[in-house]
Amino acid sequence: VTARPEVTWVNGAPAETVSALDRGLHYGDGLFETISCRGGRARFLALHLDRLARGCARLGMALPDAATLRAEIETLARGANESVVKLIVTRGEAKARGYTPAGDEIPTRIAFRYASPAERGAPLRVRTAQMRLGENPALAGMRHLNRLEQVLARAELRGGAESELLLFSSSGKLVSGTMANVFLVRDGRLSTPRVDLCGVAGVMRQVVMREAAQAGIEVAERVIEAREIFEAGEVFFTNARIGAQPVGVLDGRALATGALTLRVQELIAKAADG
Amino acid sequence: VTARPEVTWVNGAPAETVSALDRGLHYGDGLFETISCRGGRARFLALHLDRLARGCARLGMALPDAATLRAEIETLARGANESVVKLIVTRGEAKARGYTPAGDEIPTRIAFRYASPAERGAPLRVRTAQMRLGENPALAGMRHLNRLEQVLARAELRGGAESELLLFSSSGKLVSGTMANVFLVRDGRLSTPRVDLCGVAGVMRQVVMREAAQAGIEVAERVIEAREIFEAGEVFFTNARIGAQPVGVLDGRALATGALTLRVQELIAKAADG
Numbered sequence: 001v002t003a004r005p006e007v008t009w010v011n012g013a014p015a016e017t018v019s020a021l022d023r024g025l026h027y028g029d030g031l032f033e034t035i036s037c038r039g040g041r042a043r044f045l046a047l048h049l050d051r052l053a054r055g056c057a058r059l060g061m062a063l064p065d066a067a068t069l070r071a072e073i074e075t076l077a078r079g080a081n082e083s084v085v086k087l088i089v090t091r092g093e094a095k096a097r098g099y100t101p102a103g104d105e106i107p108t109r110i111a112f113r114y115a116s117p118a119e120r121g122a123p124l125r126v127r128t129a130q131m132r133l134g135e136n137p138a139l140a141g142m143r144h145l146n147r148l149e150q151v152l153a154r155a156e157l158r159g160g161a162e163s164e165l166l167l168f169s170s171s172g173k174l175v176s177g178t179m180a181n182v183f184l185v186r187d188g189r190l191s192t193p194r195v196d197l198c199g200v201a202g203v204m205r206q207v208v209m210r211e212a213a214q215a216g217i218e219v220a221e222r223v224i225e226a227r228e229i230f231e232a233g234e235v236f237f238t239n240a241r242i243g244a245q246p247v248g249v250l251d252g253r254a255l256a257t258g259a260l261t262l263r264v265q266e267l268i269a270k271a272a273d274g
Numbered sequence: 275v276t277a278r279p280e281v282t283w284v285n286g287a288p289a290e291t292v293s294a295l296d297r298g299l300h301y302g303d304g305l306f307e308t309i310s311c312r313g314g315r316a317r318f319l320a321l322h323l324d325r326l327a328r329g330c331a332r333l334g335m336a337l338p339d340a341a342t343l344r345a346e347i348e349t350l351a352r353g354a355n356e357s358v359v360k361l362i363v364t365r366g367e368a369k370a371r372g373y374t375p376a377g378d379e380i381p382t383r384i385a386f387r388y389a390s391p392a393e394r395g396a397p398l399r400v401r402t403a404q405m406r407l408g409e410n411p412a413l414a415g416m417r418h419l420n421r422l423e424q425v426l427a428r429a430e431l432r433g434g435a436e437s438e439l440l441l442f443s444s445s446g447k448l449v450s451g452t453m454a455n456v457f458l459v460r461d462g463r464l465s466t467p468r469v470d471l472c473g474v475a476g477v478m479r480q481v482v483m484r485e486a487a488q489a490g491i492e493v494a495e496r497v498i499e500a501r502e503i504f505e506a507g508e509v510f511f512t513n514a515r516i517g518a519q520p521v522g523v524l525d526g527r528a529l530a531t532g533a534l535t536l537r538v539q540e541l542i543a544k545a546a547d548g
């Protein structure tokens with residue numbers, strides 16, 4: 001695992017710094033994507049770029065030219081066999097002091113290529129987070145740069161045996177992990193929390209929903225109450241890097257990696273990109 | 275009004291950029307202060323530095339040396355008669371990919387001096403925001419860098435006659451303006467919303483509470499329901515730059531600048547710093 005990126009580009013050119021006036025720094029006014037690259041190719045790149053475009057529209061931000069973004073990420077991906085490319089797009093440098101965008105900012109794009117840790121895929125030890133996520137439909141679903149909740153949640157893991165948390169919203173609904181979406185399996189059906197009040201609409205979550213539906217597996221995006229966790233026979237987390245990773249221990253309760261989790265892993269592995 | 279800062283310092287030296295790996299950029303993992311400087315002096319600097327220190331403790335961040343911070347802000351303030359100094363302190367450059375802090379990051383301090391717009395103090399036109407703020411006690415009260423809610427709220431003002439909004443929480447409680455705290459006056463008493471579920475514990479809010487109490491004015495920090503807005507005879511906003519600014523129009527209803535608002539303005543003007 002290399003801690004620092006192998007390559008950093010700012011607006012398409014190698015650079016190590018961004019403007020101290022960037023609104024991404026001042027307000028978290030931007031979005032990011034974490035893209036898994038395998039065999040020198042960026043997986044599900046079209047889905048990542050689609051989500052980014054939707055986020056820019058919701059934030060009222062100009063979208064960097066899509067062909068340019070695509071070319072940059074593909075070039076970065078080709079430079080290594082296995083990697084993760086993190087792309088940050090901010091609204092750009094502030095034109096004046098204060099929250100209000102001027103409206104004609106030029107977005108900043110920052111791309112990093114990291115050596116990709118091996119995907120061990122070993123079942124995760126997970127526990128319920130104490131911190132609950134605030135609910136705001138205006139922000140929900142986006143992979144925006146306001147991530148203090150996740151930073152603080154992960155501090156709960158310090159010194160413990162667990163490597164992930166199950167996060168609930170302020171109104172007590174299941175949301176996600178700290179860096180992954182979550183699926184529950186019960187009676188051969190998949191469920192994953194809605195992300196219209198908080199949480200992120202993960203690209204791998206979208207892939208799993210699409211592939212499961214195409215394979216004839218029932219999958220519901222819905223409000224999930226805390227008690228339903230205890231009724232689930234299988235639980236797995238998803239994100240672009242880990243794919244679908246089973247939960248092996250949840251709040252001390254052992255969970256087997258079930259048939260449906262393995263089936264979803266197969267579906268992801270052979271899913272068509274885009 | 276100068277849109278760009280007159281001076282920018284990063285870690286105590288003139289600089290225009292920060293590391294592209296800074297956790298302030300990636301996650302909004304940091305805090306800021308906006309300090310009003312009058313006659314070459316930073317007002318209420320001790321209160322600003324106290325709040326910053328409390329925020330660092332809550333985020334589990336190292337606090338930059340307080341004497342160094344104080345000296346930097348005082349030096350910046352001395353360089354102009356009237357200015358605003360914005361100080362950002364982030365957790366520092368990321369040591370690895372992912373939300374979890376390594377724990378030994380070195381905080382980044384970024385200071386800007388802006389020419390200060392004249393404080394017109396004219397009564398504000400305000401309306402109730404459609405967007406509601408998410409509630410999270412783990413983040414409430416801090417002036418952290420996760421400010422997308424404020425950015426999006428201010429977009430509601432575009433094209434309208436108002437210059438500020440009244441923000442409510444997801445559970446319907448009054449919180450603040452987009453860049454100011456709010457006080458209501460009724461029957462000679464001041465009330466301001468608690469900031470334990472969302473909102474920022476403003477330095478000027480603290481000054482007003484302290485000075486009012488010392489002057490024998492009753493002041494309550496409490497849960498405020500929406501209907502109480504309509505029962506208030508005076509409403510004013512506070513922040514470090516504007517002091518206490520009366521609301522002249524609220525959702526179309528005219529409000530006079532009352533005696534207690536004027537009294538609070540006097541108290542702020544003669545308040546002892548620190």
